[in-house]
Amino acid sequence: MLGEMRINGIGVIDDALLELDSRFTVVTGETGAGKTMVVTGLHLLSGGRSDASRIRAGATKAAVEGRFALDRADGAAEVISQAGADTDEDGSVIAVRTVNAEGRSRAYLGGRSVPVGVLSQLAEELIAVHGQHDQLRLMRSAEQRAVLDRFAGQAVADPLAEYQRVRAEWREVAAELADRTERSRELAQQADMLRHGLSEIESVEPQPGEDGEVAERIKRLTEVDELRTVAGAAQQALSGSAEGDPDQPGALGLIGEARRRLAGSTDPALAELEPRLAQVNTLLSDIGSELGSYLDGLDADPAELDRLLNRQAELKKLTRKYAADIDGVLAWAEDARARLASMDTSEEALAQLAARRDELAGELAEHAARLSQARIEAAARLAEATSAELGGLAMPQARLEVAVRRRQIDGTDDAAALDVEGQRCHAGADGIDEVEFRLRAHQDGPALPLHKAASGGELSRVMLAIEVVLAGADTVPTLVFDEVDAGVGGRAAVEIGRRLAKLAASHQVIVVTHLPQVAAYADRHLVVDRAGEATSDGGITSSCVRTLDSTERVGELARMLAGMDGTETGRAHAEELLTVAEKEKSTRDGA
Numbered sequence: 001m002l003g004e005m006r007i008n009g010i011g012v013i014d015d016a017l018l019e020l021d022s023r024f025t026v027v028t029g030e031t032g033a034g035k036t037m038v039v040t041g042l043h044l045l046s047g048g049r050s051d052a053s054r055i056r057a058g059a060t061k062a063a064v065e066g067r068f069a070l071d072r073a074d075g076a077a078e079v080i081s082q083a084g085a086d087t088d089e090d091g092s093v094i095a096v097r098t099v100n101a102e103g104r105s106r107a108y109l110g111g112r113s114v115p116v117g118v119l120s121q122l123a124e125e126l127i128a129v130h131g132q133h134d135q136l137r138l139m140r141s142a143e144q145r146a147v148l149d150r151f152a153g154q155a156v157a158d159p160l161a162e163y164q165r166v167r168a169e170w171r172e173v174a175a176e177l178a179d180r181t182e183r184s185r186e187l188a189q190q191a192d193m194l195r196h197g198l199s200e201i202e203s204v205e206p207q208p209g210e211d212g213e214v215a216e217r218i219k220r221l222t223e224v225d226e227l228r229t230v231a232g233a234a235q236q237a238l239s240g241s242a243e244g245d246p247d248q249p250g251a252l253g254l255i256g257e258a259r260r261r262l263a264g265s266t267d268p269a270l271a272e273l274e275p276r277l278a279q280v281n282t283l284l285s286d287i288g289s290e291l292g293s294y295l296d297g298l299d300a301d302p303a304e305l306d307r308l309l310n311r312q313a314e315l316k317k318l319t320r321k322y323a324a325d326i327d328g329v330l331a332w333a334e335d336a337r338a339r340l341a342s343m344d345t346s347e348e349a350l351a352q353l354a355a356r357r358d359e360l361a362g363e364l365a366e367h368a369a370r371l372s373q374a375r376i377e378a379a380a381r382l383a384e385a386t387s388a389e390l391g392g393l394a395m396p397q398a399r400l401e402v403a404v405r406r407r408q409i410d411g412t413d414d415a416a417a418l419d420v421e422g423q424r425c426h427a428g429a430d431g432i433d434e435v436e437f438r439l440r441a442h443q444d445g446p447a448l449p450l451h452k453a454a455s456g457g458e459l460s461r462v463m464l465a466i467e468v469v470l471a472g473a474d475t476v477p478t479l480v481f482d483e484v485d486a487g488v489g490g491r492a493a494v495e496i497g498r499r500l501a502k503l504a505a506s507h508q509v510i511v512v513t514h515l516p517q518v519a520a521y522a523d524r525h526l527v528v529d530r531a532g533e534a535t536s537d538g539g540i541t542s543s544c545v546r547t548l549d550s551t552e553r554v555g556e557l558a559r560m561l562a563g564m565d566g567t568e569t570g571r572a573h574a575e576e577l578l579t580v581a582e583k584e585k586s587t588r589d590g591a
Helices: 035-045 074-082 116-126 132-137 141-152 154-182 184-204 210-222 224-239 250-263 274-296 302-321 326-341 347-391 456-470 490-503 550-560 568-588
Strands: 002-010 013-019 024-029 061-068 093-100 105-109 112-114 127-131 399-406 417-420 423-426 433-440 447-449 478-482 508-512 524-530 543-547
Touching: 002 035, 013 524, 024 035, 024 490, 035 061, 035 093, 035 127, 035 478, 035 508, 035 524, 074 116, 093 116, 105 116, 112 116, 141 154, 141 347, 141 399, 141 433, 141 456, 154 184, 154 347, 184 302, 184 326, 210 224, 210 302, 224 250, 224 274, 250 274, 302 326, 347 399, 347 417, 347 433, 347 456, 433 456, 456 490, 490 508, 490 568, 524 550, 550 568
Parallel strands: 013 543, 024 508, 024 524, 127 478, 478 508
Antiparallel strands: 002 013, 002 061, 061 093, 093 105, 105 112, 399 433, 417 423, 433 447, 524 543
């Protein structure tokens, strides 16, 4: 849950600390005092889009900081861990978002700078903000399907995951088949070029690194005389003159003489050097033998040189056309073979792809049918539960119907067309179903789509009823409602307050409202107050956020009752609202 939030420099709020209850917190205030800035801060903290126009006049930046407790949020803990952030000793984590005057923002989590997207991921696990914009979004079929899927839980999530897995492969195979069929001539030409190249390379049969080895052997054969001179001189320097000239004894002869002189010395220090010279003598003898073997194998071989030059020419022909060296040529050949495998446009290859596509289509149709059935079953439960909640929201005759129908199509132009139980349907990413919420305002009335049947106040109540129903399956611990009670009053307002209090039994609930009937049910009451003088155009220079005690709360509720805070009647009405609400909440809390 969100334990506290600090707002700096947002709108008319200079600096405010909001200490939030773990159950139901309400935020009230006069029109224009800055209540919406609280929701703006929550949006920023949730990774929402930054807007420099929200920065308080004269401030260089805006900042919002929130402390989240992670008691029930395993997903949030994973986000925090992956971001490398730290939690405090009490298990909470602090998130911070700043926005400067140029509109650039920074995000921090657990003392570490993170991308703004990390705050979005965290918010998905911890907080859900609902406002009048969400009511408009609820009009869309895709959003209604998402609500139904969310209510159904694993009953829909499991078949949906299987459907999406098979659909991805089906679409891939179908796209490959269409591509090969449409580009058969082009692909055939490319395949001929690849086969020609492979044939040319395979006829030469190059070996890895062969071009370097051939070049080295050619160099040795072309420089044989020079190499013989160098090796012969080195051998003579070691072994001495071949004629046995005593004036040219060679290194071995000189070392032999040194060994004899040292071995005959009576000084132990000199005698000890003789074994070391013996080691040198052995090493030089080995080198001399290797030089001899090298000279024996250094005969000129014009035929071998000619063969190597021809081989080098063959290899260079390949490296000029396909790659810089033979290793690159071999890599090109490997890639060409892989490309050829995917460019087979023969009738047999196309038939195999078509068979695989049809096989996957049959499997996909089965998953689609199971997914539709799961949604139909969940739709009946959602409609029944929501209708029951509407009865408690001063809409006793209203009934919500959740219609699930397949998106049938005509013709064959749709690339995602799928035959499901004899019907031609569009196989979208989320299935073949369209979901529509319909409201029957009274028993004998027609069931109409929400945008036709519900007024603004009724739509608020429908959304709240759905939220109450979804609460049991919703893992997000904190729910925020921004004036979702707009257009509502009287008994309906009281019922909304009761339902929000009911939600607070399983979730932390934060509500921005203008209705005293709703505010009376809160466990903590925050008010956004003017903290400065009004400007010349009637605006407010500054606002602050205060937590009200019981006496102040009565006054605020009386003010909300049509500005009756200065009258005994208004205060008495406010006290009555609080008494009734507290009594009902004590039942909720088991007191």
